[in-house]
Amino acid sequence: MAIGVFDSGVGGLTIHRALVDRFPRADFTFLGDQANVPYGGRPGEEIVALTRAGCETLFESGCNLVVLACNTAAAIALRRLQQTWLPGYRQALGRPVNVLGIIVPTIEAATGLPWEHEAERRGDKVEQLDVLGVFSTPATTASRVYEIEIDKRRQDIAVFSEPCPNLARMVEAGAPRAELEAVVEAHVRALAKRIGRPPDRAVLGCTHYEIIADVFRSFLPPGTPLIHQPGATADAMERYFARHPEYPIGDRGARRFLTTGQPGAVNSLAEAFWGGPLHFEPVKPTAAADQAIRI
Numbered sequence: 261m262a263i264g265v266f267d268s269g270v271g272g273l274t275i276h277r278a279l280v281d282r283f284p285r286a287d288f289t290f291l292g293d294q295a296n297v298p299y300g301g302r303p304g305e306e307i308v309a310l311t312r313a314g315c316e317t318l319f320e321s322g323c324n325l326v327v328l329a330c331n332t333a334a335a336i337a338l339r340r341l342q343q344t345w346l347p348g349y350r351q352a353l354g355r356p357v358n359v360l361g362i363i364v365p366t367i368e369a370a371t372g373l374p375w376e377h378e379a380e381r382r383g384d385k386v387e388q389l390d391v392l393g394v395f396s397t398p399a400t401t402a403s404r405v406y407e408i409e410i411d412k413r414r415q416d417i418a419v420f421s422e423p424c425p426n427l428a429r430m431v432e433a434g435a436p437r438a439e440l441e442a443v444v445e446a447h448v449r450a451l452a453k454r455i456g457r458p459p460d461r462a463v464l465g466c467t468h469y470e471i472i473a474d475v476f477r478s479f480l481p482p483g484t485p486l487i488h489q490p491g492a493t494a495d496a497m498e499r500y501f502a503r504h505p506e507y508p509i510g511d512r513g514a515r516r517f518l519t520t521g522q523p524g525a526v527n528s529l530a531e532a533f534w535g536g537p538l539h540f541e542p543v544k545p546t547a548a549a550d551q552a553i554r555i
């Protein structure tokens with residue numbers, strides 16, 4: 261059995277890298293839905309159907325767990341799929357399978373509290389606010405998932421989200437650094453203007469942005485802590501595997517990279533991040549994806 265890692269495109273490699281480093285003997289299959297990237301401007305129903313298709317592809321290729329290494333898919337589709345599709349699919353498959361996301365680990369890292377911990381006392385926000393900036397796709401921003409879930413747990417953290425409509429597409433296409441800098445600078449400025457000052461901490465709430473974390477760092481005040489989704493996810497997975505021995509993670513160190521797009525289309529930005537050449541195998545999108553793009 262292998263661990264599946266899913267994203268619309270190359271952004272998920274940032275999570276994949278941390279998981280491979282943390283569990284070097286485990287078997288992994290990565291899938292990028294590059295035929296349909298980016299997800300961040302799509303309607304919710306399309307994101308749900310495309311995410312489901314990606315999970316099916318990974319389960320059919322032998323995975324027992326899928327990590328949605330995509331904030332957009334996790335914010336919009338994860339709960340829906342866990343509640344409506346997964347129980348029946350699991351039964352039909354006749355083996356334990358599960359889908360996990362990256363938002364829960366990120367919120368645990370941002371709040372310093374386990375997910376189960378919801379604040380008992382709901383009061384006014386305290387005066388000394390810790391201002392957390394979240395950069396994300398328009399779909400993730402619109403879901404308000406970070407605002408809602410952090411507010412349930414910590415009254416002293418104020419979340420301000422900044423949607424970055426073109427950034428994932430640009431990273432996916434390997435845009436030149438100067439172009440990326442201009443866009444990131446504009447978003448950092450826009451967020452600081454809305455808050456009235458720069459954020460105290462920041463979440464790069466789209467896995468594509470982690471590839472250009474240094475660009476974000478260069479426009480945030482020096483030393484602004486970034487909450488690191490890949491590390492937070494690897495920590496959470498370690499705890500998950502300890503609790504769930506029913507999901508064997510393999511021990512051959514196998515690595516497969518699948519894409520619904522054109523193999524070979526991975527850009528140099530992603531390969532530089534990965535630290536070596538990436539060889540993707542083509543896979544056909546499943547029927548669920550065909551249905552999604554007809555909506």
Ligand code: DGL
Nearest residue numbers: 271298299300331332467
């Ligand atoms: N990398 C993804 C995320 O974390 C998706 C970006 C996109 O496809 O728009 O949100």
